Amino acid sequence: MIREAALGLSFATLTLLAVTAFAAEEPSTAAPLSGQLTITGASTIAPLASEIGKRLEETNPDLRIDVQTGGSARGVADVRAGLAAIGLVSRKLKDDETDLTAFTIARDGVGIILNTDNPVSVLTDEQIVDIYLGKIANWKDVGGKDAPITVVNKAEGRSTLDLFTHYFKLKNSDIKASVVIGDNQQGIKTVAGNPNAIGYVSIGTAEFEAGQGTPIKLLPLKGVAASVENVRNETFSLARPLNLVVKTAPEGTVKSFIDFAQSKDVHDLVKEQFFVPLQ
Known part of the structure; x- marks a missing residue:
């Protein structure tokens, strides 16, 4: 009786573990993105950011990404003022811009x-x-x-x-x-x-x-x-990073856009703009 109970418990435990493991292997489906994301700044990056935005919108029909130009200075100013969620800055951040965080998406x-x-x-x-x-x-x-x-x-x-x-x-x-x-x-x-x-x-x-x-x-x-x-190949000396900048730690739609822009899923778009993708 004791041995049978032990065997039963063992079988039940193994079954539970197997079900748990199977559930863990199931791919998680992230909720679709929605709302509007405003991005402003460097005209150099704007066409690339627009194409990345269009591709992200294809799988998120309730998402609207608005990309505007005006120069890197505008990107920095708009992010600081809360007028844009992401700034486009086609250079390294300056010493007086340490309140911002940059995410490089390509080189130029x-x-x-x-x-x-x-x-x-x-x-x-x-x-x-x-x-x-x-x-x-x-x-x-x-x-x-x-x-x-x-x-x-x-x-x-x-x-x-x-x-x-x-x-x-x-x-x-x-x-x-x-x-x-x-x-x-x-x-x-x-x-x-x-x-x-x-x-x-x-x-x-x-x-x-x-x-x-x-x-x-x-x-x-x-x-x-x-x-x-x-x-x-980094033999040309007059080069720069192309950055997305934010004021606070990215989360939600902002984080999703940055992650997507840094992924291999957009390397073809980067090359189409004649920029250099991240390795």
């Missing part, structure tokens, strides 16, 4: 662009600095045509400007700009429409536009071609 490079009609194919770092300081004002002084140089600079608050000035050790107040532009597309259109212009934009965007026939070309830096591939 910034390249110098000229019009394809400009015969100049290479400029040294020193020549680029002198052009932006106004010390070199004619293309003939760097092996080009006898024509005045149109210096295209980025507006304040643009992370591309921050990266450019940091790399070349320039102060924006010292730059002698002929034209001040906002996003990458404005910079590309300006240089494409002016054979004497020089500017700097996202390598991914410029490489795509050049491939589509837009009359621009990317210049190498220190002998290294400005290309997505060289950003990927």
Whole structure:
């Protein structure tokens, strides 16, 4: 009797354990996301963030993701003010932005662009600095045509400007700009429409536009071609992280978006934007 009871208990216990183990192996189904998520900031990241948002909306029909541009500075300001849940910042966070947390979703490079009609194919770092300081004002002084140089600079608050000035050790107040532009597309259109212009934009965007026939070309830096591939292998020095920033620890829909944006599920979208996916 005792032995039979023991055997019965043992069988019941094993059965319970088996059921528990089976239940643990069952995939958990997360509740669908809903509501609206507002994301603002860098124009460089905005197209990628929009595509990631559309893909997330496909499996969450009650979710709406609103992506707006305005520069990295806007992304930081809106997150701090509670106007956006996530900020798009295409650079490292600054020393005075330690109240924010950044989540990198890809990498990008910034390249110098000229019009394809400009015969100049290479400029040294020193020549680029002198052009932006106004010390070199004619293309003939760097092996080009006898024509005045149109210096295209980025507006304040643009992370591309921050990266450019940091790399070349320039102060924006010292730059002698002929034209001040906002996003990458404005910079590309300006240089494409002016054979004497020089500017700097996202390598991914410029490489795509050049491939589509837009009359621009990317210049190498220190002998290294400005290309997505060289950003990927980390041989191109003028590169940056593309970040999603938040003010508080992400949870709910915000966390779900960040996790999805950092996953392999969006690597194809990152590559389509000519950025470098996270390893």
